[in-house]
Amino acid sequence: MLIKSIEEKIRINKAVSITALTVSLFMVLAGFGFAYQLIKESRKSLYVLDNGVPVLVKQTDELLNRPVEYRSQVELFHRLFFTLAPDDQYIKDNIEKSLYLIDDTGKKEYTNLREKGFYNQLISSNSMVTVTTDSIQINSNERKFMYFGKQMINRKTALIVRKLFTEGRFEDIVRSPNNPHGVLLKDWRIIDNSEISNQPKFSY
Template sequence: MLVKSIEKKIKINKAIAIATIIAALIMVISAFVFSYRLIENSRKSIYILDNGVPVLVKQTDLSLNRPVEYKAQIELFHRLFFTLAPDDSYIKDNIEKSLYLIDDTGKREYNNLKEKGFYNQVISSNSMVSIQTDSIKLNLQEMKFTYYGKEVINRRSQLLIRKLISEGYLKDIQRTPNNAHGVLIENWRILNNEQISSQERYGL
């Protein structure tokens, strides 16, 4: 009887030990799963600046958001590159910001316009230059875009409107403070920048 009682206690202790080990494994696995989900959810939380105030937003599926981000990046680059005022420091600041969004083709176009005296003309004629985006065509298979818009040159005595069509390619890169969308424009070129209208301002 004593032997049977000891054997029974051993079996019970063995069963308790096995159950304890299984319970511990379940707890460890559950903790890993919980931690993984917590990290994944935190990665989907991003902050954007709204007038200098950080605002928490949630990311949705990247494949759904990316085309929107591509268009936003293309529009932002063109707005920075072509929004000019008769102020040398303002022009340099905008150009510097725009060049974070593009490869060396942006710098080459800037140097080309500078050599032609375009920026000096903006300053000397007291002009304001802005753009109006009409549409942006994306080819996601080739990661290529075509930008359609108008360049408005507002002078004291004249209002010029020029067509602006450009194209380039897109490359996903690491997000940085200077490139929040994580998109680099490559092989950019202007296809058409012809004048489409001119309005004289008399009596000024």
Template sequence: MLVKNIEKRIKVNKIVSIAAILFAVVIVIAGFVFSYKMIQDSRKSIYVLDNGIPVLVKQTDVMLNRPVEYKAQIELFHRLFFTIAPDDKYIKENIQKCLYLIDDSGKKEYANLREKGFYNQIIASNAIVTVQTDSIKLDSGKNRFMFYGKQFINRKSSIITRNLVTEGFYEDIIRSPNNPHGVLLKDWRIINNDQTDEKIKSVY
């Protein structure tokens, strides 16, 4: 009888000991998880000075903002590429900036327009070319984009309006001063650049 009681007590002690150890392990793991989460949350917290007063703000999830950055990069590229003044130096500076945002397809399109004499015509006619973005559609599954906009060629005698539809792909790259969004446009091409309207300016 005494032996059985001792055996039961040993079993109970063993069960209690194992349970205590498991409980301690769970507490330690939970502590590590909680600490890691606290560290991650603290890294998302930054202080911004507002009139000399530090204000705590939270950084948003990068992936939530990414589609906005993709569209901003696409719009920036088109604005740089298609905003043209009758100044060869200005054109080259804009093209140089936008070539940091795109692969060789941008350089090929620039060379193609230059060979056709497009830039010389703009300079000779003292025209100003601007672009207006209508919409940008993203296909996140294929990393593909479609740009819809209008191109305005403002000459002394008239204002020509052209449709501007382009397509291409995009991929994430390392951010840099020349590419702050960290997005590279690829295999870009112009689908439609047809003239839709021409308004003659009054000479009076």
């Protein structure tokens, strides 16, 4: 009877020990999981300087933001490439920034315009060129884009408005200070840059 009682106590102690060990292990793993989740969430919190003032922002899933970044890259390239002032250094700076966002098709178009004397004409005529975006179509499956906008050439004697329709492809690359979206535009070409209107300016 005594031996049976001792065996029963041993079994109970063993069961209690195993249960306690299992519960402890579960609590440790749960603690690690909770801590990892907290660290992961905290890394999504970033402080961005806005005119010297730190602003708390939250990172989101990169895949959710990617189509927005593709569209932003297309808009940024066209704005830099086609916003021009009658200043040789300003033109060079804008073109240089835009060429970080595109493959050699951008450089070829720049060389083509330069050889035609487009930039020299802007400077000599004291013209300002700006571009406005109408719409940007992104095909994420085929990794293609189409850009629709207007190019305005503001001269002393006239305001010229031209259609701007371009297309190309895009590719994900490593992010860098010169290409923060990590998107490279490729095989870019101008489909339509025809004149829409030419309104003369009258001086009184």
